[in-house]
Amino acid sequence: MAILVYVENIEGKFKKSAFEVVSYAKAIANEQSTSVTALSIGNVADDELNKLAGFGASKIVKVDQEQLKQFINKAYASVIAAAANSEQANIIVLSNSFSGKGLAPRVAAKLEAGLADGAIELPTFSGSDLQVKKTAFSNKAFATEIITADKKVIAVNPNSHEPVRSEETAAIETLSPSVDAGDLNIVIKDIVRATDKVSLPEAEIVVSAGRGMKGPENWAIIEELAAALGAATACSKPVSDAGWRPHSEHVGQTGIVVSPNLYIAIGISGAIQHLAGVSSSKTIVVINKDPEAPFFKVADYGMVGDALEIVPKLTAAVQAHKAN
Amino acid sequence: MRILVCISHVPDTTSKITFNSDHTEFNQSGVQFIINPYDEIALSRAVELVEGTDGTVTVINVGDASTEPTIRKALAVGATDAVRIDAAPRDAWFVAKQIAHYATEQSYDLILTGRESIDYNGSQVAALVGELLHIPSVSIVKKFDIQDREITIEREIEGGKEVLSTQLPVILGTAEGVTEPKIPNMRGIMSARTKPLQVLPAVDVPTLSTISKYESPAPRGQVAMVDDVEQLVNLLHTKAKVL
Numbered sequence: 001m002a003i004l005v006y007v008e009n010i011e012g013k014f015k016k017s018a019f020e021v022v023s024y025a026k027a028i029a030n031e032q033s034t035s036v037t038a039l040s041i042g043n044v045a046d047d048e049l050n051k052l053a054g055f056g057a058s059k060i061v062k063v064d065q066e067q068l069k070q071f072i073n074k075a076y077a078s079v080i081a082a083a084a085n086s087e088q089a090n091i092i093v094l095s096n097s098f099s100g101k102g103l104a105p106r107v108a109a110k111l112e113a114g115l116a117d118g119a120i121e122l123p124t125f126s127g128s129d130l131q132v133k134k135t136a137f138s139n140k141a142f143a144t145e146i147i148t149a150d151k152k153v154i155a156v157n158p159n160s161h162e163p164v165r166s167e168e169t170a171a172i173e174t175l176s177p178s179v180d181a182g183d184l185n186i187v188i189k190d191i192v193r194a195t196d197k198v199s200l201p202e203a204e205i206v207v208s209a210g211r212g213m214k215g216p217e218n219w220a221i222i223e224e225l226a227a228a229l230g231a232a233t234a235c236s237k238p239v240s241d242a243g244w245r246p247h248s249e250h251v252g253q254t255g256i257v258v259s260p261n262l263y264i265a266i267g268i269s270g271a272i273q274h275l276a277g278v279s280s281s282k283t284i285v286v287i288n289k290d291p292e293a294p295f296f297k298v299a300d301y302g303m304v305g306d307a308l309e310i311v312p313k314l315t316a317a318v319q320a321h322k323a324n
Numbered sequence: 325m326r327i328l329v330c331i332s333h334v335p336d337t338t339s340k341i342t343f344n345s346d347h348t349e350f351n352q353s354g355v356q357f358i359i360n361p362y363d364e365i366a367l368s369r370a371v372e373l374v375e376g377t378d379g380t381v382t383v384i385n386v387g388d389a390s391t392e393p394t395i396r397k398a399l400a401v402g403a404t405d406a407v408r409i410d411a412a413p414r415d416a417w418f419v420a421k422q423i424a425h426y427a428t429e430q431s432y433d434l435i436l437t438g439r440e441s442i443d444y445n446g447s448q449v450a451a452l453v454g455e456l457l458h459i460p461s462v463s464i465v466k467k468f469d470i471q472d473r474e475i476t477i478e479r480e481i482e483g484g485k486e487v488l489s490t491q492l493p494v495i496l497g498t499a500e501g502v503t504e505p506k507i508p509n510m511r512g513i514m515s516a517r518t519k520p521l522q523v524l525p526a527v528d529v530p531t532l533s534t535i536s537k538y539e540s541p542a543p544r545g546q547v548a549m550v551d552d553v554e555q556l557v558n559l560l561h562t563k564a565k566v567l
Contacts, residue, residue, distance in 0.1 A: 010482070073451065074460060098481050101440075102463035102497075105416070105451035114532035115417070118445060131536065137350075138442045140341040142539045149532035186460055186490045189476070193484035201482060205566070229567075240500070247466070247500040248480060253337050253442055254361050254500065262566040273337045279541055283564040285556065286547075299547045301559060310553065317553040321561060 002037040002059065003029045004089035006080050006107075007052060008071075008099060009044050010193075017095045017202055019055045019163035024156050025093040026056025026166050027122050032091075037061060038170075039083050041068055041076055046172055053170035055163055060172045061087075067179055071099055075183035077106035082177050084111060084151070091130070096155035097201065104155040114147030117155035120259075120280070130154075138253040138276045158202045159259045160280075200249065203232035205262045206281070208251055210236035212267015212288060212307045216244035221311045222266065228318040234258065236268045252277035267307040270295025287311070325379040325470075327370040328430070330423050330437035330449060331398055332360040332413075333391040337442065347537045350443070359394050361505070362438025364401070366498040368506040370436055371402035373470070380404040382432075386413045386422045392521070399516035400508035406519065411526035414534075416444070420452035421529040427457060434475075435495040439464045450497035460494045466501040 005025035007018040025036045038057035040049055042064065049060050063079055080103070084092050092107060094100050096117050108115035116123075116132045120142070123132040130152050136143040200206065207226040213219065219233075226233045233249060240250040251258055253273040263281035268274060270286070270293055278284065279298065286299035289306050296302045303310060335341070336356040343351055359367070370381045383398040385391050386409040395406045409422040427435060435457075440447035447463060454461025466485065467478040476489045480499065508516070550556045560567040 015482075073462075074454070077455070098464050098479075101447045102451050102461060102479075105420075105448040106455040106461070108417075108448075108532075109420075109452050109455035112532070115448065116533065117448060136444055136535075136538065137335075137341040138445060140541070141343070142541065143444075144536045144539075145533055146536050147533040182458070186488050188486060188488050190487040191481070191484065192486075193481065197483060199483035248485075250500065262560065262564070272340075283560070283566050284544075285560070296547050296549075298544050300544065300564065301556060302547045302549045303551075303553075303556060304549070314553040314556065317557045318567070321557050321567060 002035050002087050002089050003032070004037050004039060004084050004087050004092045005057070006039050006092070006094040008095055008097060009040060009042050012042070012044050012048065014048060014051060015202065016163065017097055017158045018052070020158065020161050021093050021095050021156055022052050022055040022057050023163040023166070024122065024161045028091060028093070029056070031125065035059065037087050037089065039063070039080060041079055042071070043069055049172055050170070053168045054165055056166035056168055057170050058168040060170045061175050062172055063175050063177060065176055067184055070188045072184060072186045072188070073099070073102040073106055074186070075179055077103055077110060078180065078183050079177050080107045081110040083175065090151050092151070092153045094153070094155055096157050100155050104153055108153040111151045111153070112149065113151035113153045114149035115153045115155065116145045116147055119154050119156045120160040122161070123154065135257070135280070139257050139279050140276050157259065159204070198230065198232040200232040200234055200251070200256055201258060203258070203260050205229045205231035206234050206251070206258055206260045207231045207264045207266070208234035208236070208268060209239070209266040209307070210268030211238050214308070218308060219245070221308070221315065225311055225315045225318070228315045228322070236274050265295055266311060268295060269293045270298065325374060325377065325433045326430070327374065327379065327381045328427055328432040328435045329363065329367045329370050329381060329383045329398070329403065330435065331363040331367065331383050331385050331394070332438070332441040332443070333357050333385060333387050333394040334360045334441055334443045337361065341540070343538045343540070347539065350538070357394055359398055360438050360441045362440060362498060364505045365500065365502050366436035366438055366496070367398055367401055367403065369498065369503040371506060372503055382407060384409065384423055384426060386411060386419045386526070388412055395521060396516050397508065399519045399521070400512040401506050402512060404519070406521045408521060408523050409526050410523050414531070416446035416448035416452060417532055418529045420449050420456060422526055423449070424453050424456035425527045426524065427453070433492045434470070435493070437495070437497055439497040439499040447497065450495050454495045457495070460490045461497070462488070462494065463497040465496045465498045468496060468502065
């Protein structure tokens with residue numbers, strides 16, 4: 001009765017979120033005195049797969065047949081459910097990533113499992129029930145969910161569980177499940193990924209800017225600060241609504257919810273909807289020319305002043321710090 | 325084309341979220357309820373798609389009678405008719421089962437809902453209904469277009485986007501970008517009062533999970549104001565340990 005963890009790869013590579021979920025599964029396995037089986041779907045080389053053993057997987061199952069090379073949630077859900085059955089896994093862990101959000105419910109429905117999505121802590125157990133804390137009300141609150149069903153699926157929020165090394169020796173097994181043609185009736189036409197940029201939901205540092213930047217032409221200094229920090233860029237809703245920045249950068253209650261180690265808010269006043277999207281950031285820095293801006297009330301560090309003057313200086317200070 | 329739009333009745337985005345004294349229930353007093361903003365985008369796109377055609381847009385909500393003003397607002401935006409499944413929405417699984425049960429008997433070409441609700445943030449309904457109806461589901465849809473029976477969809481992925489296509493029927497969880505939310509006009513508001521709103525009983529669904537309690541986030545400590553960027557970088561390095 002292993003814990004099954006599904007690990008997502010991007011073009012054959014595992015990102016931090018993959019190690020986060022393996023590590024999360026390993027912590028549950030320790031508690032339950034069992035082991036972790038990691039399942040990878042798609043074309044991933046064995047030396048990449050072996051990295052999963054370093055975070056606690058003691059068995060690695062790979063599915064790399066041609067028709068499953070690209071992510072199709074229907075087909076992947078069938079493979080994960082089949083693997084859960086063959087591993088007799090009652091607990092299935094995956095990342096609550098964009099793809100994970102479209103996948104976890106399908107897996108849960110196939111297995112008639114209870115699903116806790118957006119989990120931010122490790123679960124606790126009482127008898128056969130599993131209890132886990134998750135975000136609710138767009139980060140304005142937390143909820144404790146109890147899964148009473150026999151089978152349990154946990155979708156773990158990115159950046160909420162630090163990967164912990166735990167060396168195991170793992171054999172790689174190849175699984176070649178039969179795939180129903182009805183699961184493959186989706187054609188992936190194009191994938192556009194900005195490889196030079198840090199992905200926002202998983203970023204450890206986020207540099208976010210608002211109307212205080214006065215116009216889209218001033219964003220170069222935000223990009224430079226983000227580059228100096230190795231950060232993702234983000235923006236407030238009025239900025240994406242005005243078309244200064246794409247919707248994919250909008251952080252807040254109706255945009256992307258982030259929980260980085262460091263969130264730097266520049267020229268953002270801090271409306272309640274924006275705060276909801278960033279409140280679980282570990283450290284918040286606010287730079288605003290209005291000392292009364294509500295954002296200062298939820299910040300760890302604040303600086304009052306004009307963003308256009310402060311940001312280039314901050315970039316230089318970060319570069320100087322990194323050079324030391 | 326027959327479109328079904330699943331809408332959720334949620335606290336207004338400016339609401340302060342508080343709970344009853346034993347932290348088991350959301351405190352609704354003084355809270356304004358709205359159509360979930362992502363569902364409103366889905367609905368607006370559906371109305372756009374059938375405009376000037378003989379297509380229909382049905383909205384479905386799982387809720388008690390208190391959600392009817394929200395349903396009437398959806399009718400004012402331009403939905404043709406509405407269905408309310410008369411039950412308190414226990415969780416996403418319960419809601420998805422109700423919607424799937426209703427939709428099975430109706431055969432819609434397209435089912436739309438928001439990428440997630442802003443209250444329980446499940447982002448589960450689209451994929452659950454897709455699985456229950458054995459149709460494709462795509463979550464976090466930024467854009468889509470339909471030509472004959474073929475639908476081309478742009479969905480959000482980490483750091484970019486993916487374009488995919490499939491055949492109708494399909495269920496989508498829509499996000500910002502699909503269209504702008506439509507504001508009901510006076511004619512819409514007047515006609516919404518007389519549009520059909522059917523109330524149906526819920527089907528039984530076994531409970532797989534429950535919420536035992538809610539908590540509000542712990543308040544942050546006092547903000548430390550700094551005067552220059554060197555001091556800030558130094559504090560982030562030595563104290564916050566994030567640089």
